[in-house]
Amino acid sequence: MALAQKLLAFLMMTALLGVSMASVYKVGDSAGWTMMGNVDYGKWASTKNFHSEDVIAYEYNNEYHNVKQVTHEDFQSYNVGSPIAVYSSGSDSISLKKTGHYYFLCGYPGHCQAGQKVDVLVTPSSFRSSTDSSTSAPYASPPSTMTPPNPIPVKNSVSSFHPFQLWSALAVLIALFVAAY
Numbered sequence: 181m182a183l184a185q186k187l188l189a190f191l192m193m194t195a196l197l198g199v200s201m202a203s204v205y206k207v208g209d210s211a212g213w214t215m216m217g218n219v220d221y222g223k224w225a226s227t228k229n230f231h232s233e234d235v236i237a238y239e240y241n242n243e244y245h246n247v248k249q250v251t252h253e254d255f256q257s258y259n260v261g262s263p264i265a266v267y268s269s270g271s272d273s274i275s276l277k278k279t280g281h282y283y284f285l286c287g288y289p290g291h292c293q294a295g296q297k298v299d300v301l302v303t304p305s306s307f308r309s310s311t312d313s314s315t316s317a318p319y320a321s322p323p324s325t326m327t328p329p330n331p332i333p334v335k336n337s338v339s340s341f342h343p344f345q346l347w348s349a350l351a352v353l354i355a356l357f358v359a360a361y
């Protein structure tokens with residue numbers, strides 16, 4: 181029984197942590213990271229609410245593209261020569277740990293000038309939806325892990341998903357099952 185209670189506590193903790201966990205956004209949605217089709221990455225980014233701990237996923241053919249994180253200055257001048265970080269696997273998931281801007285360019289000649297660039301603005305986790313971002317004092321609200329689980333936040337993208345929330349629901353079900361014994 182003691183073991184079951186420990187397990188229950190662990191699972192409840194997992195469930196609570198789960199609701200505050202990351203969303204995953206595929207850069208460019210179904211188009212991915214590409215020169216094809218004139219994807220407007222500025223528009224793509226502007227329809228999302230990126231929060232710290234969210235993840236952005238770059239999918240591309242690494243024979244023709246890569247991903248370079250650069251400074252604001254280098255982003256504006258299309259300088260791919262001194263990146264902060266370089267990704268080139270063709271399937272790169274990047275955790276947005278800090279708040280603020282992340283600037284990305286494709287490092288292949290001419291690509292960023294042609295539009296293969298994106299400015300991702302990461303806001304604190306308490307800015308949970310675009311509708312309440314106009315309300316004041318976001319820093320005064322308690323950490324999101326202390327608030328009761330909310331309904332799944334509404335995101336504008338069909339490609340964003342919440343695997344951890346599914347896991348949370350499963351954890352609660354298992355916990356209830358264990359508690360019943």
Ligand SMILES: [Cu+2]
Nearest residue numbers: 245286288291
């Ligand atoms: Cu490219």
